Amino acid sequence: MRLVLVLLLTVSACRPPGHGRGGGDDGGDDPKPDAAVVSPDGTTDGAPATCTKAFRLEGHGLANSVALTGSFVSWAGTAPPAVAFTKGGDGAWTGSHDFVAGMHQYKYIVDGSWIPDPTNPNQIDDGFGGKNSVISCTP
Numbered sequence: 001m002r003l004v005l006v007l008l009l010t011v012s013a014c015r016p017p018g019h020g021r022g023g024g025d026d027g028g029d030d031p032k033p034d035a036a037v038v039s040p041d042g043t044t045d046g047a048p049a050t051c052t053k054a055f056r057l058e059g060h061g062l063a064n065s066v067a068l069t070g071s072f073v074s075w076a077g078t079a080p081p082a083v084a085f086t087k088g089g090d091g092a093w094t095g096s097h098d099f100v101a102g103m104h105q106y107k108y109i110v111d112g113s114w115i116p117d118p119t120n121p122n123q124i125d126d127g128f129g130g131k132n133s134v135i136s137c138t139p
Contacts (some may be wrong), residue, residue, distance in 0.1 A: 002056055005010055008044075020045075026091075045113075048098075049101050049139035050098045050099060050100055050101070050137065050139060051098070051099055051101070051137040051138065051139045052096055052097070052098050052099075053087070053095065053096060053097060053099055053135060053137070054094065054096045055068055055094065055095050055097075055108075055117070055119075056092055056093070056094050057085065057092065057093040057094075057110070057118075058091070058092045058093075059118070060091075060093060060110050061087070061090075061091025061092070063087075063093070063110050063111050064111055065084070065109075065110075065111060066080040066084075066085040066087070066093040066095075066108055066109065066110050066111075067079045067083055067084050067085060067108070067109045068082060068083040068085065068095055068106060068107075068108060068109075069082040069083075069095060069106065069108075069109055069114075070097060070104055070105050070106030070107060070132070071104050071105045071106070072097070072100075072104045072106070077109065078109075082109060083095050083096075083097050084123065094112075099135070099137035100137065101137050101139055102132060102136070102137060103135070103136050103137075104134070104135050104136075104137065105124065105126075105132040105133065105134055106132065106133050106134075106135060107126075107132060107133065116130070116131045116132060116133045117133035118135070120133045120135070122134045122135070
């Protein structure tokens with residue numbers, strides 16, 4: 001009985017900030033649906049339309065790695081499926097992701113530390129005493 005309790009506490013403690021918050025329409029942990037290609041006339045192949053968002057994180061030029069995680073990748077802690085960023089000559093980290101239409105919560109992972117986007121004032125409570133950044137995709 002004691003072993004089961006220890007295992008349960010260990011597994012629940014490993015859940016990343018925001019895990020299970022805003023994953024899909026029902027707020028669950030469902031992975032994102034396959035992205036659709038939007039043709040020039042605005043139609044799709046029957047799946048939701050997408051939009052590409054670019055991200056830039058400055059002030060972390062000494063970091064060894066930066067990735068983007070969020071509800072759209074089930075709060076993955078490593079890339080892939082989290083989106084790995086590339087460090088530019090100016091020390092800023094950049095990356096992009098194709099989002100399906102809707103609202104998405106996200107954070108940056110900087111050398112293993114999870115932080116909200118310091119340039120995005122659109123944030124909500126992550127349920128763990130911190131904040132998640134929020135982005136909307138409207139194709």
